[in-house]
Amino acid sequence: MQIGRANLADFSYFLAIARHRSFRRAGLELGVSASALSHSLKGLEGRLGVRLLNRTNRSVTLTAAGEELLAGIAAPFEAIGSAVAMLDRYRAEPAGRIRLNVLEHASSLLLAPVLPVFMERYPDIAVDVTVSNHLVDVIAHGADAGIRYGATVPEDMIAQRLSGDIRWVVVGSAAYLERFGVPQNPRDLLAHRCLRIRLGDDSIYSWEFERGGEEVAIDVPGAITIDATQIALDLVERGSALAYLPEPCVAALIGSGRVRTVLADWTPVGPGFHVYYPGRRQLPTGLRLLIDLIREMRPLGL
Numbered sequence: 001m002q003i004g005r006a007n008l009a010d011f012s013y014f015l016a017i018a019r020h021r022s023f024r025r026a027g028l029e030l031g032v033s034a035s036a037l038s039h040s041l042k043g044l045e046g047r048l049g050v051r052l053l054n055r056t057n058r059s060v061t062l063t064a065a066g067e068e069l070l071a072g073i074a075a076p077f078e079a080i081g082s083a084v085a086m087l088d089r090y091r092a093e094p095a096g097r098i099r100l101n102v103l104e105h106a107s108s109l110l111l112a113p114v115l116p117v118f119m120e121r122y123p124d125i126a127v128d129v130t131v132s133n134h135l136v137d138v139i140a141h142g143a144d145a146g147i148r149y150g151a152t153v154p155e156d157m158i159a160q161r162l163s164g165d166i167r168w169v170v171v172g173s174a175a176y177l178e179r180f181g182v183p184q185n186p187r188d189l190l191a192h193r194c195l196r197i198r199l200g201d202d203s204i205y206s207w208e209f210e211r212g213g214e215e216v217a218i219d220v221p222g223a224i225t226i227d228a229t230q231i232a233l234d235l236v237e238r239g240s241a242l243a244y245l246p247e248p249c250v251a252a253l254i255g256s257g258r259v260r261t262v263l264a265d266w267t268p269v270g271p272g273f274h275v276y277y278p279g280r281r282q283l284p285t286g287l288r289l290l291i292d293l294i295r296e297m298r299p300l301g302l
Helices: 005-020 023-030 034-048 064-090 104-121 174-180 186-191 229-237 247-256 285-297
Strands: 053-055 060-062 096-102 125-131 145-149 158-161 166-172 195-198 207-211 214-218 224-226 243-246 260-262 273-277
Touching: 005 023, 005 034, 005 064, 023 034, 060 064, 096 104, 096 285, 104 125, 104 145, 104 229, 104 247, 104 273, 104 285, 125 285, 166 247, 174 260, 186 207, 186 214, 195 229, 195 243, 224 229, 229 243, 229 247, 243 247, 247 260, 273 285
Parallel strands: 096 125, 096 145, 195 224
Antiparallel strands: 053 060, 145 273, 158 273, 166 243, 166 260, 207 214
8 A cells, every 4th residue: 555645644543543542532632523534534444455443332442453553653653743843943933732631730720820921921832731630541642741649640651740749628618617516636527527539530539637647547428529629619618518628729718718727737748740741752842841831930839
């Protein structure tokens, strides 16, 4: 089979579909419709004479031939992308696109303060942010890098610290504490209404505390389980329950007196945010510039 320009485009589409295991998500990354990707793939399969994907209404999986093609062309296409990215140093103004997969907390505490400055400084760099608390392979999902708490960064990735360590606090409204009392010890939480936290792997988080070398983890009771911060803030402010959150997320509410910190002498400090990416790839210029700006502005200290 002779490789022409159209075939190269089809191969790049195939790689995106293989990364995402989804025509819709691959289309969002590439800026084309799912139907256009499907048409491209059918044409490529026809020219190659083999089926590359198994498609159902619920899933997209690679055939054995698809796996073999992916293994053979992924590295050359990555090399082309890296070579193009390296040309940015010859531009008068940096340009391009970076894709990030970040925790909800990182999106509000790190990126929200920094991105307006980044946009002013580098107007030709587009930033595509996916906010997800699920534990996913961010590179397989088409991102250039991920941002997670330090303790959850995959070991096979290169990581750079973006913030200082973060204190976690238990907060409640004055109305809640007046009605149900103020816990004096973490074990007192067993008699309270708490917002249970669903982690990215769908397990339920036990609230962690430490004081004077003593460490305690409490599987708190509660009728409401959440995996997002904004609803926790709303529920706490309305007096529904106690919540366990990073202190920067509730600093404004605490400062205004709308909520209060409890168990302050038990509050633990956890690892701060890290950006991570695979070492085998050339670091995109835009990502390097964003990392530098976050470390320059230090929205959470460093």
